Amino acid sequence: MRVYPLVPVLTRVNLNIWTLVSLSIGFISIFSHSYALANVGQQLSAAQALTLSEANQLYIDKKYQSAIQLTRTIIQKAPDNIAAKILQAQSLGKLNKHKQAIKLYQAVLEARPDMPEVYNNLASLYARQGELEVARQTLENGIATNKQYQTLYENLSAIYVEMARGAYSKALKLGVQAKAVQLKTLNWALPESRQALALNTNGKTAGISNNKKPATQPVTTQPQPAMPESTKTSEVKLASASLSKPEVATKPEASVVVVQPASQTRTKTEFREKNVPTINKDEVITALQGWAAAWSAQAVDLYLSFYGKEFKPDRLSRKVWAVQRRIRLSKPRWVNVRLKNFDVKAVEKQADKAIVRLVQDYRADNYQDKTRKQFVMKRTVDGWRILSEQSLAVIR
């Protein structure tokens, strides 16, 4: 039986970032794969190899269901055929059958724990399910097998960013849900199919857009020495040989650029409304004392926080007024505001509104006066807030 050389015969296909960006989502390209099929570590019959390439073509043609069926028959005949498994897992992934795909990838990794693309794609499945921590671990394992794969770093970085966002959201109690992350996946193709793809660059096949640059250069196959009588040891040697020569194990390029942040769902913090129907005059007075204390401390933000949302300043917009208050409150070197002669009355039929009359004794380093004032106060979830503030008279 003739051994079909499935040793790395791959070349590099360089897609620069610009090309990637210009490409539409979901398109497939090829990357050089110095040891991909060689590492599969088994010998296929010519017939099997052909079927595998057929299955690959089906995948490229986006006929994922058929690709799955075909790979299934291959695997039935050759249960150790890793190439077929990977192809099947990729197809399953395309059909959003994440669980099955994950299982297959895991099985592949058990047999061959040294394939960064598999780690990468497995991680992307985890990430899509929102299992960021597992995705991260998987990517780190992948990087541990080969430090040259840029896509793995990019994906890991995306995971870090999302995890950090998640942590910050929790710190600030933003109520943002854990997000799924869509990572770049690495596709993995047979040499023949690559030629097919190259031929198809002008066509519409495989989701390649028409205006795509000839990123897929005509493939120049570099014949590799045929694999010696395949023994485990020699495989390992070969694999490690390619690993130790980064220039041979070229940078695989990302094929699909999809970093689509899922939509954020922000749950509004809900406050519990209190149901107290009567006015507690002490509460109203306490709030106004706080307002005066904030003014005296020249703590402008705190001072402004005592004004309710509906507070409308006289003749000024709320914003301009706030700026004006900020300037005026900050100007004196010291301020002392005292309130006395409180007269608190409930506004008719309203349990959450009160009218307060009082005397405000204002002293600062540059000015002092006594004013009779009237406030309309409103109860909010944060306590009593000022709705309106009015000077009735200046006393002396």
Added chain:
Amino acid sequence: MINQIFHKSTYWLAGLAIIFIVSFAFAQKGATVNDSSENQATYLAKLDSLEGFNQPTAYNQSAKNHKRLIAELNQRIRVYPKDYEASLLKVFAYIDSAEYAKAESLLDKLIEETPEFSLAHLIKGDLLTMQVRPLLGIGKNEILEKVVRSKYRQELGNLRDEIDIRLKNYHNQFVSTKIPQALLLMSESVDTAILIDKSKNRLYLFKRQNDLLPPKLIQDFYVSIGKLRGNKTVRGDLKTPEGVYFITRFIPDSNLPDKYGIGAFPVNYPNELDNKLGKTGYGIWLHGTTSDSYSRPPLDSEGCVVLPNIDLASIKHLITPGKTPIIIAESLQWIEFDEWSRTRKDVLASIESWRHDWQSLDVDKYLQHYDENFWSGNHNLSTWRARKKLLARSKKYQKIKFDDISLFAYPGEAAEEAIVVARFRQSYQSNNYNSEMLKRVYLAKNNNNWKILFEGK
């Protein structure tokens, strides 16, 4: 001066343990050199280069300090396994000495145990971010900027303030050989005392040892206090009062809104001195935190002292309403043993001499022990004098005994003169009247003599 209390974030960077920042800078060395968008692959290389980085001497020295710090923190955690602040500080020490894996696994454990601890999430975010983006400081980076909308800016500021205060005040711990000036004498019935240092946002729990030795610090915690700095004077002024107070009772959480956490210990503000000074307000409590949050920002209450639920739970059983004092100061004073011992001897001697002169029925001598500003109920010194003179006529003999004396010194800034609050059991016997009562007496230092400023039940 404008608004300075709320803008502490402007100095937190400067005030923060500098080593911490330095280490962040180290970790970021690679990332800042390479534009991250251009070359994402650098982060691992960056970490690699960090390993081989020729560290300057200062860094090595701080690494040594970290070992000591970690040992110290471990000790704390051994004593109190829920000391999550200590765990968080340990994470900092690990980050600082570039042991990121250790830092992260400890942080994950912490988050698992106490998922409401916002600071743990913040640091976790930083730890992840530093892998991919430059950090400008704790809780300060590009990723976080995008997460925080303006609405949450104040909250982020609060978290930074809390970290700052926790870090600083852990490091600035007083020298353990010093004694709190406030706790001059704890009687047998007063097993524990609570001290609050407002400037440090810290609660210290002390335990009585015996009559001769000073009380011992058992635990200290981060607490939140009033929104405005300064001593409370008026109701609603959002300030935490300063003085010698006592826990009056316990209100269980079942009778309280969630805001107060697992329970509340009301404090006897305004006390006799506050009333005398015309201070107003009420409802100053030591209480817990809402069930959905671990802690609150440093300046956040309307005057109450707020202790995280977890910590309150751990000391709740050590607080006895009616007995446990809570002494609140802007900044606590710590003294040497000699001074502590001398002061309490002086005060005890004055009390003994007062008791002696009282018992002797020599009213003029007895009245010499009173301060000119003395008050008791509606009495001032002259009405008191008249009353005592009148009473003395009916007495053939008096036998007065003080037991169970405790002495608590007033915080320095809270009163114009040095004041000590004495609490004891008084048994009084005479030819026509007998009584037993718990007494509270304020003594003021006047020309090196301790005089009675207030006397009451």
